[in-house]
Amino acid sequence: MSSEVHVKNIGLRGVTVADSAISFIDGEKGVLIYRGYRIEDLADNSSYLETAYLLLYGTLPTIEQGEKFVERVKAARRLPEFVYQGMKQFPADAEPMDILQAVVPMLSMADEYGDTFEREKNIDRSIGLIAKLPTITAAWHRIRNGLEPLPPDQSLDHAANFLWMLQGEKPNAATARDLDICLVLHADHTFNASTFAAREVVSTRASLYAGVAAGLGALSGSLHGGANSRVMKMLLDLEHETDIAAWVKEWIAQGHKIMGFGHAIYKTGDPRAVYLKKMGKRLGEQTGQNWFAISEQVERATLAEFTQKGKTTILPNVDFMSAPVYYMMGIPLDLMTPIFAISRVAGWCAHIIEEQFADAQGKPALYRPKAEYVGEYCGLMGCEYSPPAKRK
Template sequence: MSEATRVKNTGLRGVTVADSAISFIDGEKGVLIYRGYRIEDLADHSSFMETAFLLLFGTLPTGEQLEGFTGQVKGMRQVPPYVLESMRHWPKDARPMDVLQASVPLLAMAEQHSDTMDRDVCLQRSIGLLAQMPTLVAAWHRIRTGQPVLEPDPDLDHAANFLWMLQGKKPDAATAHDLDVCLILHADHTFNASTFAAREVVSTRASLYAGVAAGLGALSGSLHGGANAKVMEMLLKLENEPDVEGWVKKQLSEGDRIMGMGHAIYKTGDPRAVYLKKMGQRLGEKTGGKWASISQRIEQTALAIFAERGKTTILPNVDFNSAPVYYLMGIPTDLMTPVFAVSRVAGWCAHIIEEQFADAQGKPALYRPQAQYVGEYCGLMGCEYSPVNKRE
């Protein structure tokens, strides 16, 4: 096939694959909306529990509904004992995202599966995953570090309970609130790679658990959710670097990337990054951490270089600013992406349910994109097969 007739490989960017009523992005204006509500309003006034309800059920809850939903989540935080027992036999140096992805099918084994699709059953399983994801992340960290796994505390809200199970001490109200806002900011982001993976898998009528496991696999990559850990590794590398600006200039002059800079969609700024940047500066002042200062120096130098090159749309993204925030909260670097998943599971489940019940009959449209074949071609009859003893 000639180069003129080949279709450019764009990774499906700009290609509409389905309708969705869950979230919306205007990359030119820097707008992110969940179910009609701007992320700024949710971050300022909502809670992660309320936002998760909005994503799953399509509307903001009444006070009674929110109380009932929060109670359900708190009541489902425990994971089956066999899951924790299984974890104790896993290599202690296993990557946390691999552990998390392996744990979700174990949760599925405790459920009675059926080929009959039922929205209410999917919603209940979604609430269960929302409740258990923090428990899985915290339990693995405790197990791998030789500490006892802690019971969930029903008196603590979602974010505070996670920090308690992870660190063994109850966080102050300000830190718990900051993490709750982080969870809101990460809860959904339209058809990103992990959400697309989750929807594609369940379009085959696979289970909700299979879809979430697929989402976790996609999120683990360094070009997606794994980018926040890479940003923190960069910051730690520069902890004692006297010439941060010189390091940035050298990186860019040699054609290397600055992790956390640039986004596939946002061209005028990521609205989530604005909140996280302020949060990082505040936490840095509170704890004496230098990460916000280092981040600022990297950002200013990189943006000046990009401007000189006419690349004014390369800006800090959510990973660039979330990494120091999580670090200052005492969250280990390799748990930053799992914390991302603790939030994003709300969006994945909302998308999975939307995909599974795309019409009144609950018939998902099986995803089946085409590929441009660029391999050997010997005509419609195919290449001539020669026996192995006659091949040179």
């Protein structure tokens, strides 16, 4: 077989594959918009569930619509009993992202709508997944530590309830609001790898659950959702480092990357990272923890190295800034990517529904990209088959 490598359009970078009205990015100007609204405006004034409503329905809710939506989410928080029992049989050292990807298809077994694809039915399914992903994550964390899962607290909002189910203590209002803002910031991001995976899967008329499971699988990869935990591991390793600038210089000289820098789209700064940096600074001051201070030293040293070497400046991204924020909230390292999923599920569901009703007849357009064949070629008749004994 030919050993020649000839690949075009690696990773589909720059290739437009579909129309979408859900979110928009201007990478040159550092702008992220959900359904026409700037992410900064939503982070300052909205809530995660209101933002989820916006993504699913295309408009911000009225007071009555918003209250009804919140109640629907609260009513859907608990898992079916067979799911709790099933989770107790999983290996205690299983990765939380694997648990999420395993449990979401289990939820499809309890779906009352069967294989119905009407838009409103999929809105109901979306609300169920938005409500249940925090429950799955918190329940698994307790189960793996030999504890019983805690029931949802219907008096608490979305972020506060998750922290309660995870930690067994009701969080203070400031921490709950900070986490809620984080969820707003991560709720959607156009055609990233996990969203594309979700849309591609449901283009076959697979279920919304299958699409979300595909999104979870893509998000679990270290080049997508797994970067924030790797950033935090780096910061933990640097806790007692006396000269972080020297460490950064040596690390880069050895050919290593500083985790959490650079982005495929943003060239002048990730607006989510800008927001999280302010949050990290405030949390560091409030808690007395030094993780933001360490991250700031790494950032300064890394940017200085790029400048000194005359390289294009690569700015810190959302993973770099979210890692110390989550850690100071008491989120374990291996739950940082599940937090991402707890937020992004609203965007995945919005994209899935958009994909499922891609044309006027409410039919998805089956994704079928074309590849350029670069393998062995012996003409239209194909290569001559030789028996094993005659092969060299």
